[in-house]
Amino acid sequence: MNDIQERIENIRRRIAAAAARSGRDPASIELLAVSKTFPVETIREAVEAGQLLLGENKVQELLAKAPQLPAKLQWHLIGHLQSNKVRKILPHVKFIHSIDSLDLARDVDRIAAELGLHPQVYLEVNLAAESSKHGFSAEKLRSSLEDLYALRRLEIQGLMCIPPFDADAAKSRPYFVQLRELRDELEKTGGAPLPLLSMGMSHDFEVAIEEGATIVRVGSAIFGGRQAKV
Numbered sequence: 001m002n003d004i005q006e007r008i009e010n011i012r013r014r015i016a017a018a019a020a021r022s023g024r025d026p027a028s029i030e031l032l033a034v035s036k037t038f039p040v041e042t043i044r045e046a047v048e049a050g051q052l053l054l055g056e057n058k059v060q061e062l063l064a065k066a067p068q069l070p071a072k073l074q075w076h077l078i079g080h081l082q083s084n085k086v087r088k089i090l091p092h093v094k095f096i097h098s099i100d101s102l103d104l105a106r107d108v109d110r111i112a113a114e115l116g117l118h119p120q121v122y123l124e125v126n127l128a129a130e131s132s133k134h135g136f137s138a139e140k141l142r143s144s145l146e147d148l149y150a151l152r153r154l155e156i157q158g159l160m161c162i163p164p165f166d167a168d169a170a171k172s173r174p175y176f177v178q179l180r181e182l183r184d185e186l187e188k189t190g191g192a193p194l195p196l197l198s199m200g201m202s203h204d205f206e207v208a209i210e211e212g213a214t215i216v217r218v219g220s221a222i223f224g225g226r227q228a229k230v
């Protein structure tokens with residue numbers, strides 16, 4: 001086994017242990033390997049370790065890499081999506097984690113209808129109201145929910161968040177709790193299930209699992225450090 005394969009095995013073990021600690025079925029938690037900035041040769045090593053769910057944060061990068069890798073891979077877009085790139089990306093992704101405004105949701109819905117698609121999406125919530133990040137505020141999401149549910153092409157599966165970075169994973173916990181509680185609230189008021197929670201990264205995925213994550217987005221703990229912060 002090479003380094004990447006060992007790291008994936010290790011992360012899978014840690015996911016299973018975090019699930020066991022919180023009385024959850026490990027099979028209810030998916031690992032999304034975030035391959036941004038890494039070349040296809042490196043990603044191939046992850047694929048050989050059985051890693052089929054891959055995440056990219058940029059449309060161009062995803063579109064450049066996907067055709068060079070096996071068709072069985074499931075691509076997830078996790079970064080901000082500009083409206084003028086929706087048409088290009090929709091046919092290539094299984095999930096969009098970053099529906100961060102009602103305007104974007106409307107564009108995705110309209111273009112999905114034109115393309116005959118039913119995209120599965122997460123609504124991104126900017127819990128700490130950081131100006132550097134995209135996403136609905138909790139308040140905005142509450143007031144937009146009816147309009148979002150009127151978009152019949154969108155399969156809204158759950159919520160996503162990126163807490164403010166802190167090397168101490170314990171600092172992320174209150175945000176993960178908030179996202180779960182917001183989900184519970186919106187399920188009641190919206191009358192529709194939101195089963196999935198996309199939360200947790202390399203430094204805090206175990207805490208996220210303890211608080212209900214159904215998919216963790218792990219990059220550097222699998223592929224190593226990235227050159228620049230992206």
Ligand SMILES: *Cc1c(COP(=O)(O)O)cnc(C)c1O
Nearest residue numbers: 034057078201202217218219220
């Ligand atoms: C880069 C990125 C990740 C992965 O971050 P790591 O700290 O490398 O695990 C997760 N989610 C999003 C939205 C990202 O952009």
